[in-house]
Amino acid sequence: MSKLKGKIAIVTGGGSGIGKAISLLFASEGATIHILDLNKTGAEEVLHEIVSLGGKAYISILNIADHQEVLTAVQAIGKVDILVNNAGIAHVGNIENCKEDDFSRVFDVNVKGAYNALYAVIPQMKVNKGGVILNLASIAAIVGISDRFAYSMSKGAIYAMTLSIARDYINDNIRCNSISPARVHTPFVDGFIAKNYPGKEEEIFDKLALSQPIGRMAKPNEIAKLALFLCSDDAAFITGNDYPIDGGFIKLNN
Numbered sequence: 295m296s297k298l299k300g301k302i303a304i305v306t307g308g309g310s311g312i313g314k315a316i317s318l319l320f321a322s323e324g325a326t327i328h329i330l331d332l333n334k335t336g337a338e339e340v341l342h343e344i345v346s347l348g349g350k351a352y353i354s355i356l357n358i359a360d361h362q363e364v365l366t367a368v369q370a371i372g373k374v375d376i377l378v379n380n381a382g383i384a385h386v387g388n389i390e391n392c393k394e395d396d397f398s399r400v401f402d403v404n405v406k407g408a409y410n411a412l413y414a415v416i417p418q419m420k421v422n423k424g425g426v427i428l429n430l431a432s433i434a435a436i437v438g439i440s441d442r443f444a445y446s447m448s449k450g451a452i453y454a455m456t457l458s459i460a461r462d463y464i465n466d467n468i469r470c471n472s473i474s475p476a477r478v479h480t481p482f483v484d485g486f487i488a489k490n491y492p493g494k495e496e497e498i499f500d501k502l503a504l505s506q507p508i509g510r511m512a513k514p515n516e517i518a519k520l521a522l523f524l525c526s527d528d529a530a531f532i533t534g535n536d537y538p539i540d541g542g543f544i545k546l547n548n
């Protein structure tokens with residue numbers, strides 16, 4: 295049980311949901327975890343859980359959309375073997391419901407946030423002669439999902455960013471892949487249901503669960519297991535790919 299022994303991993307948004315599951319699993323496999331998150335309470339809880347299980351973790355409380363904050367935090371960390379670009383926010387709406395500040399907020403966190411972390415980490419990885427990057431995209435990047443205009447565009451950018459980084463740094467021994475989950479039951483899903491469908495929470499939750507042909511949402515730990523595989527040496531021959539993990543959403547929904 296030490297697929298990441300001695301590795302240093304940054305997990306953005308590691309204080310909740312998928313990022314929390316990735317942080318806990320990677321720590322249990324021997325990685326030292328650096329959580330970059332806006333949410334101090336969530337990040338501290340994950341930190342304490344990792345430490346109480348005998349692992350190593352640190353947190354930096356910052357806004358991933360802030361270029362200088364991310365650069366300063368990553369420079370303080372030093373050597374980085376693994377970057378998981380996971381921090382992200384939702385937006386429900388078509389273009390008519392997408393106000394300029396909604397659009398900017400989603401792109402600042404989901405797209406610029408990933409750019410900020412990559413910009414800070416890649417030079418480090420080059421000096422260290424290698425590294426692994428994993429981006430959280432979404433099935434929304436590849437399938438037309440109703441009322442997800444800005445969100446889908448932001449995840450399409452993540453999909454393309456993955457290919458670009460994988461291509462540019464293949465000779466530096468840096469691998470880069472993405473994961474595209476369908477719905478995963480996290481505070482992210484509970485939050486956008488509560489915000490956008492007040493009074494209909496249960497009905498919408500069931501509808502979203504059943505939109506995966508397998509009949510339920512994924513569990514965060516199921517995403518973390520795929521992340522572990524892709525970030526470990528077991529996946530040494532894998533780069534420039536996206537991995538849907540979707541309960542049949544993309545190919546069996548007919």
Ligand SMILES: NC(=O)c1ccc[n+]([C@@H]2O[C@H](COP(=O)([O-])OP(=O)(O)OC[C@H]3O[C@@H](n4cnc5c(N)ncnc54)[C@H](O)[C@@H]3O)[C@@H](O)[C@H]2O)c1
Nearest residue numbers: 307309310311312331332333357358382432477478480482
């Ligand atoms: N849950 C799903 O159904 C689902 C499906 C596909 C893709 N994803 C993607 O997976 C990723 C994680 O989603 P989740 O469901 O675990 O979400 P979550 O809301 O449970 O957790 C997101 C974390 O990111 C942090 N964060 C948000 N904005 C930030 C900012 N500006 N700076 C720093 N940290 C910030 C939050 O504080 C939180 O800890 C996101 O990129 C999301 O788009 C989620």
